[in-house]
Amino acid sequence: MPVYPRCGVRPVRGEGVYLYGEDGAQYLDFASGIAVNALGHGHPKLVKAIADQAATLMHVSNLYGSPQGEHFAQRLVDASFADTVFFTNSGAEAVECAIKTARRYHYANGQPERHDLITFDTAFHGRTLGTISATNQAKMRDGFEPLLPGFKYAQFNDLEGALALIDEHTAGFLVEPIQGEGGIRPATPEFLQGLRKACDEHGLLLVLDEVQAGYGRTGKLFAHELYGVVPDIIAAAKGIGGGFPLGACLATAEAAKGMVFGTHGSTYGGNPLAMAAGEAVLDVILADGFLDNVTRMGERLRAALEQMIPNHDQLFAGVRGHGLMLGLKLTSDSRRFVAHCRDHHGLLLVAAGENVVRILPPLTIDETHIAECVEKLSAAARVYVPVADD
Numbered sequence: 519m520p521v522y523p524r525c526g527v528r529p530v531r532g533e534g535v536y537l538y539g540e541d542g543a544q545y546l547d548f549a550s551g552i553a554v555n556a557l558g559h560g561h562p563k564l565v566k567a568i569a570d571q572a573a574t575l576m577h578v579s580n581l582y583g584s585p586q587g588e589h590f591a592q593r594l595v596d597a598s599f600a601d602t603v604f605f606t607n608s609g610a611e612a613v614e615c616a617i618k619t620a621r622r623y624h625y626a627n628g629q630p631e632r633h634d635l636i637t638f639d640t641a642f643h644g645r646t647l648g649t650i651s652a653t654n655q656a657k658m659r660d661g662f663e664p665l666l667p668g669f670k671y672a673q674f675n676d677l678e679g680a681l682a683l684i685d686e687h688t689a690g691f692l693v694e695p696i697q698g699e700g701g702i703r704p705a706t707p708e709f710l711q712g713l714r715k716a717c718d719e720h721g722l723l724l725v726l727d728e729v730q731a732g733y734g735r736t737g738k739l740f741a742h743e744l745y746g747v748v749p750d751i752i753a754a755a756k757g758i759g760g761g762f763p764l765g766a767c768l769a770t771a772e773a774a775k776g777m778v779f780g781t782h783g784s785t786y787g788g789n790p791l792a793m794a795a796g797e798a799v800l801d802v803i804l805a806d807g808f809l810d811n812v813t814r815m816g817e818r819l820r821a822a823l824e825q826m827i828p829n830h831d832q833l834f835a836g837v838r839g840h841g842l843m844l845g846l847k848l849t850s851d852s853r854r855f856v857a858h859c860r861d862h863h864g865l866l867l868v869a870a871g872e873n874v875v876r877i878l879p880p881l882t883i884d885e886t887h888i889a890e891c892v893e894k895l896s897a898a899a900r901v902y903v904p905v906a907d908d
């Protein structure tokens with residue numbers, strides 16, 4: 519189905535921070551498959567873990583015990599706020615699981631009428647029917663009605679507006695700590711902390727969608743750690759498998775108390791191959807100094823961008839985000855500029871939100887990659903001509 523706006527670049531090989539097209543052209547990959555290739559391309563530890571596990575055991579059913587799944591889940595629990603994990607194959611499935619977990623919590627408490635999640639404008643939670651119902655964007659919803667009831671929409675970062683929507687049907691909030699598709703828009707600390715406080719006061723659940731912002735991208739394992747906010751449930755995916763299709767819903771034991779035998783499942787969820795990939799990524803991310811280096815590289819990249827912006831202020835308007843999840847705001851359409859960087863400067867980026875260029879490099883970049891990216895952006899800005907109606 520022709521649902522993707524595919525461009526002419528057809529990558530056939532990747533190595534570290536670089537991709538190579540069918541025609542041999544080299545690209546500096548500061549898109550990472552939209553925040554997925556956390557370790558870049560062909561990381562030896564990830565490749566070996568997948569190859570070894572593929573040769574040993576790829577798939578069994580969740581009818582049987584899973585030493586691989588238990589081990590990986592325990593490590594995620596040890597490294598996070600969570601007590602329990604459900605493995606999925608994608609981000610949307612992780613969000614679906616989070617929504618179901620939140621509803622079942624209130625059901626288990628004898629309050630099944632508390633089924634509504636308050637979500638936020640310009641958010642993105644995936645493309646299943648449940649997750650487009652949670653996503654208040656017409657371009658993703660049109661023609662798919664009737665959608666799932668049970669969502670109310672507030673403005674992102676408008677705490678008062680969100681609190682005003684709470685009623686006897688509210689189950690909790692579903693929110694990205696840093697909106698990705700929405701244009702790298704970080705929640706303000708007051709907003710996220712205010713939602714947490716409201717949850718505590720009203721017996722609601724704070725459900726975070728960390729599919730894009732989580733898993734080391736901000737320099738913390740999960741982005742909520744930047745805010746000093748402890749969630750009840752999170753959805754993770756993308757970077758968690760480093761390119762292998764993997765997602766996870768993490769929750770406290772209390773929040774997950776309704777998810778008992780028979781309430782959820784997935785044929786492939788938690789298969790041994792995915793678990794091996796996930797553990798290999800986690801080994802690298804939790805190794806000494808790795809996350810600190812993400813923070814450091816994020817600061818260097820941001821500083822280099824901020825230094826570049828005044829030289830091209832007809833095009834660049836500012837930078838925002840955390841760690842290696844940065845958004846470069848343009849004065850005109852970002853899609854055209856992203857295409858220009860790709861086609862004429864061998865630099866891969868992702869457009870988002872209103873005139874924002876997402877900069878999402880592998881977490882393994884060093885200073886030479888930062889310098890190369892900023893050189894390419896400057897070179898692009900020198901020759902790029904926005905069209906009048908951009």
Ligand SMILES: Cc1ncc(COP(=O)(O)O)c(C=O)c1O
Pocket residue numbers: 552608609610611613642643644645694698699727728729730731755756
């Ligand atoms: C914040 C967020 N949630 C959910 C999703 C959906 O993930 P997937 O495409 O793996 O289903 C995405 C994907 O971009 C995302 O950025």
